[in-house]
Amino acid sequence: MNAAPASAAASRRSTLxxxxxxxxxxxxxxxxxxxxxxxxxxxATTQKPESVIAALAGxxxxxxxxxxxxxxxxxQEATAAYEATRERVARxxxxxxxxxxxxxxxxxxxxxxxxxxxxxxxxGPGDEILLTEMEHHSNLVPWIILAREKGAVxxxxxxxxxxxxxxxxxxxLIGPRTKLVSVMWxxxxxxxxxxxxxxxxxxxxxxxxxxxxxxxxVPHLPVDAKALGCDFLAFSAHKMMGPTGVGVLYGRPALLxxxxxxxxxxxxxxxxRLDGASWNDVPWKFEAGTPNIADVIxxxxxxxxxxxxxxxxxxxxxxxxxRYALKRMKELKFLTLFGPDxxxxxxxxxxxxxxxxHPHDISTVLDQCGIAIRAGHHCAQPLMxxxxxxxxxxxxxxxxxxxxDVDALVAALVEARKYFGLPVS
Amino acid sequence: xxxxxxxxxxxxxxxxxxxxxxGMNPVCxxxxxxAVKLDGGRIxxxxxxxxxxxxxxxxxxxxxxxxVGKSRQDVERLxxxxxxxxxxxxxxxxxxxxxxxxxxxxxxxxxxxKCALLPWMTLGDALxxxxxxxxxxxxxxxxxxxx
Numbered sequence: 281m282n283a284a285p286a287s288a289a290a291s292r293r294s295t296l297x298x299x300x301x302x303x304x305x306x307x308x309x310x311x312x313x314x315x316x317x318x319x320x321x322x323x324a325t326t327q328k329p330e331s332v333i334a335a336l337a338g339x340x341x342x343x344x345x346x347x348x349x350x351x352x353x354x355x356q357e358a359t360a361a362y363e364a365t366r367e368r369v370a371r372x373x374x375x376x377x378x379x380x381x382x383x384x385x386x387x388x389x390x391x392x393x394x395x396x397x398x399x400x401x402x403x404g405p406g407d408e409i410l411l412t413e414m415e416h417h418s419n420l421v422p423w424i425i426l427a428r429e430k431g432a433v434x435x436x437x438x439x440x441x442x443x444x445x446x447x448x449x450x451x452x453l454i455g456p457r458t459k460l461v462s463v464m465w466x467x468x469x470x471x472x473x474x475x476x477x478x479x480x481x482x483x484x485x486x487x488x489x490x491x492x493x494x495x496x497x498v499p500h501l502p503v504d505a506k507a508l509g510c511d512f513l514a515f516s517a518h519k520m521m522g523p524t525g526v527g528v529l530y531g532r533p534a535l536l537x538x539x540x541x542x543x544x545x546x547x548x549x550x551x552x553r554l555d556g557a558s559w560n561d562v563p564w565k566f567e568a569g570t571p572n573i574a575d576v577i578x579x580x581x582x583x584x585x586x587x588x589x590x591x592x593x594x595x596x597x598x599x600x601x602x603r604y605a606l607k608r609m610k611e612l613k614f615l616t617l618f619g620p621d622x623x624x625x626x627x628x629x630x631x632x633x634x635x636x637x638h639p640h641d642i643s644t645v646l647d648q649c650g651i652a653i654r655a656g657h658h659c660a661q662p663l664m665x666x667x668x669x670x671x672x673x674x675x676x677x678x679x680x681x682x683x684x685d686v687d688a689l690v691a692a693l694v695e696a697r698k699y700f701g702l703p704v705s
Numbered sequence: 706x707x708x709x710x711x712x713x714x715x716x717x718x719x720x721x722x723x724x725x726x727x728g729m730n731p732v733c734x735x736x737x738x739x740a741v742k743l744d745g746g747r748i749x750x751x752x753x754x755x756x757x758x759x760x761x762x763x764x765x766x767x768x769x770x771x772x773v774g775k776s777r778q779d780v781e782r783l784x785x786x787x788x789x790x791x792x793x794x795x796x797x798x799x800x801x802x803x804x805x806x807x808x809x810x811x812x813x814x815x816x817x818x819k820c821a822l823l824p825w826m827t828l829g830d831a832l833x834x835x836x837x838x839x840x841x842x843x844x845x846x847x848x849x850x851x852x
């Protein structure tokens with residue numbers, strides 16, 4: 281695998297050997313309905329390199345033991361590997377304090393952790409929580425539940441016609457009663473990259489806590505949580521070549537220290553009596569019970585893979601591939617495309633619709649051609665309603681996709697039209 | 706199936722239907738409106754207005770074509786047999802599914818089974834309501850629990 285050169289100019293040229301990268305992902309060799317697998321559902325989950333699979337199996341083959349409590353060798357090895365991943369993640373997201381890195385099951389659980397452990401004590405009647413119209417249900421439903429319980433008010437930054445956030449409205453919606461601003465960095469349905477630095481600065485000025493849903497951002501863009509100034513950042517390992525069952529909540533350690541626990545049980549305590557308990561330090565205060573040890577350790581191998589390729593190179597590759605995809609898909613006059621036109625303002629997520637073919641039917645035809653896309657509301661029903669769509673089809677790229685994949689997608693979309701006896705121009 | 710999708714049967718509006726019902730799948734957005742005219746316990750006329758995926762539209766069209774002249778019991782038997790087909794179960798011997806057999810492939814797409822069953826469930830609920838003596842059921846039908 282060729283690593284991209286370090287200089288910014290070189291990464292723009294993108295000397296990545298995509299074929300070599302693809303070779304590292306065993307699943308990409310399989311056939312679907314006799315055709316080569318064209319996997320374009322990366323926003324849902326990503327494929328895993330052999331190194332991650334080997335790390336997972338290797339852990340179970342050589343070092344498996346429960347962590348933190350054991351004195352024996354296996355327990356020490358497992359603990360060291362688990363905590364080493366925590367430090368790895370902390371470095372990966374901008375060199376933050378590892379005490380701020382909490383492992384959860386996924387980004388959804390990370391956000392729910394904040395809603396429970398921070399929200400229930402800090403949100404009261406009449407307090408405002410500022411979200412957006414484009415949020416994934418994971419960054420909407422926990423706040424709906426909290427607001428209902430506490431009598432708080434939810435507000436939503438609307439979209440502009442070009443499907444970017446209306447920042448003027450944002451300025452009007454944030455105010456002295458805003459206690460929390462919680463925003464997705466990159467939209468899983470539109471691909472829109474939101475100006476989170478600007479939003480964060482405004483949140484700080486308003487004295488509000490700032491949470492970033494980084495599920496679609498951390499795998500695809502360079503992240504510096506310190507520069508971002510967020511109080512919380514949530515993301516999932518499985519969307520960045522890591523295993524399922526592992527999510528991360530980064531929280532500023534001072535904030536985490538002040539928060540109530542989330543789940544109670546072993547590991548998160550210091551001392552327990554029959555009628556009371558004291559809590560462990562952060563981050564362990566938020567990791568009750570035996571965690572997903574093996575998958576956390578394998579996650580480290582995923583971060584290694586990403587850093588070997590280079591996050592700038594990944595971003596560059598996806599941006600250019602998206603530029604190509606948008607160009608080719610615009611040639612298909614029967615398609616409606618969603619999200620910003622400018623590839624600089626979006627990630628490698630392309631949602632589209634054909635007014636004459638239901639997204640589920642498009643999905644089925646494409647599946648017959650070996651192409652995996654997603655169709656539905658993408659866990660963003662309010663957004664779909666706002667776009668006037670029941671559902672859209674969505675293709676989403678990652679580092680192992682290339683122009684052949686885009687060409688296959690376009691050819692299959694034309695096939696779908698022909699199958700339904702519809703004109704293709 | 707494509708024939709039924711491209712030119713769905715049963716779209717002619719009924720003048721004075723005895724019972725109407727609406728059904729939908731909120732998850733994927735399929736919608737169907739069924740109206741039935743009954744004559745002595747048999748279906749005298751049926752109209753289906755569908756909006757949604759090809760499977761739900763085709764299934765609705767086949768239903769409209771097959772069910773004219775059928776009794777309530779015939780409808781139940783056909784629906785049961787169709788559901789068995791879609792779930793890959795053994796079919797009752799004495800039921801002729803006709804065009805519906807073209808939808809057998811849907812059993813390989815479990816997520817789409819509810820699309821195929823939506824018009825049937827909607828019609829079934831309409832007939833049940835009519836038997837109870839009302840013109841249309843209280844709430845729209847849904848096949849969300851069908852997998």
